Amino acid sequence: MKTEELREKLQKLYSKRYKSIQKRVTHALEAAQLDVDQLSAEEVATVAETLIEKETETLSKELEELIAQKEALERKIEKKSDELQEIKYEVFNSIEEEFKDSHNALLTLHQIKLQSIDLYDILSEMVESAIITALEKDTDGDIREATKEVIKEITFEAIKEGPLNTIRVRKILSTILATALEVAEATPTRADEILHATLKGMRAGLFAAIERFKKRLAFMPVEAKHILIEDYDTIIEDLNQTDTLFSQVIITQAQESNPSLRTILLDINNEMKYDLDELVHLSKETAEVMREKFSSFAKLAVKKADSALQSPKAQEAKKMGMQAFSVAKEALENALKNARSSIDKK
Numbered sequence: 001m002k003t004e005e006l007r008e009k010l011q012k013l014y015s016k017r018y019k020s021i022q023k024r025v026t027h028a029l030e031a032a033q034l035d036v037d038q039l040s041a042e043e044v045a046t047v048a049e050t051l052i053e054k055e056t057e058t059l060s061k062e063l064e065e066l067i068a069q070k071e072a073l074e075r076k077i078e079k080k081s082d083e084l085q086e087i088k089y090e091v092f093n094s095i096e097e098e099f100k101d102s103h104n105a106l107l108t109l110h111q112i113k114l115q116s117i118d119l120y121d122i123l124s125e126m127v128e129s130a131i132i133t134a135l136e137k138d139t140d141g142d143i144r145e146a147t148k149e150v151i152k153e154i155t156f157e158a159i160k161e162g163p164l165n166t167i168r169v170r171k172i173l174s175t176i177l178a179t180a181l182e183v184a185e186a187t188p189t190r191a192d193e194i195l196h197a198t199l200k201g202m203r204a205g206l207f208a209a210i211e212r213f214k215k216r217l218a219f220m221p222v223e224a225k226h227i228l229i230e231d232y233d234t235i236i237e238d239l240n241q242t243d244t245l246f247s248q249v250i251i252t253q254a255q256e257s258n259p260s261l262r263t264i265l266l267d268i269n270n271e272m273k274y275d276l277d278e279l280v281h282l283s284k285e286t287a288e289v290m291r292e293k294f295s296s297f298a299k300l301a302v303k304k305a306d307s308a309l310q311s312p313k314a315q316e317a318k319k320m321g322m323q324a325f326s327v328a329k330e331a332l333e334n335a336l337k338n339a340r341s342s343i344d345k346k
Contacts, residue, residue, distance in 0.1 A: 113322040127179040147197035155205025214286040239287035
């Protein structure tokens with residue numbers, strides 16, 4: 001029987017008048033008068049797909065509607081977030097105008113601004129602006145210290161409020177370094193200074209963010225502890241390899257850069273190995289504090305996970321795993337038989 005004919009036949013025979021899915025499936029298959037042993041793989045797939053499609057058509061439509069609503073809501077959230085950012089900028093700019101004659105007040109306001117704005121959205125542009133400003137204001141021929149401090153501040157503020165996980169931290173560090181490389185490429189005579197200062201500032205900012213995280217562990221509210229425990233093992237692992245993460249960001253960016261910048265980056269990376277010892281020590285200390293304070297919470301989470309393994313979804317996953325193993329085992333046995341047969345023939 002052609003698959004399209006089989007599909008149409010099953011669609012007509014499948015009826016929701018029966019109370020259970022089992023009865024609906026059984027009726028459709030019996031009424032179709034199929035010779036199960038003679039079905040091809042394609043026909044079996046057609047049977048499964050058609051019956052699932054018929055059984056879930058109402059739910060599928062409802063899900064599509066919800067997804068459309070979710071996407072519309074996400075677009076609205078993004079638009080409102082952008083509007084919120086713009087209003088924040090306008091307010092800060094207005095205050096800056098009023099504070100323009102007070103150097104100390106402006107410095108404090110800029111610090112507050114860094115803490116109030118979603119930095120990730122403007123991270124690249126901010127880093128570029130900071131480095132170019134340092135170059136323009138340079139009077140003594142050495143921009144390293146000023147650039148290092150501003151990159152440290154930007155790195156710290158960008159990392160500190162979000163989750164301390166590898167993916168996020170790597171993204172922030174990579175964005176900062178990639179932007180610094182663009183400025184360095186456009187200013188080759190200052191490339192060494194720019195990259196030295198950027199990497200030192202990134203390291204100092206990451207160090208400050210981890211140090212802050214370590215201090216906050218002691219005062220973390222219960223709600224935050226549960227969020228933390230969900231990612232307990234990952235955070236512990238990430239904290240124990242911050243030096244590797246930092247070096248990987250440098251090496252990855254080096255590989256994507258032109259030869260002269262690549263050489264500078266790899267040389268700095270080798271120089272900074274000893275500088276990273278302090279970062280490694282702090283990271284391991286933080287991991288230990290977390291382990292001491294929250295291991296009991298983590299064990300409780302594991303117990304909850306164990307009970308979740310008894311859920312219908314977990315049982316289905318277990319069953320499918322066993323089925324997959326059986327299929328793989330049979331395929332392997334058949335391959336071995338065929339191999340032996342070929343050898344015997346020779």
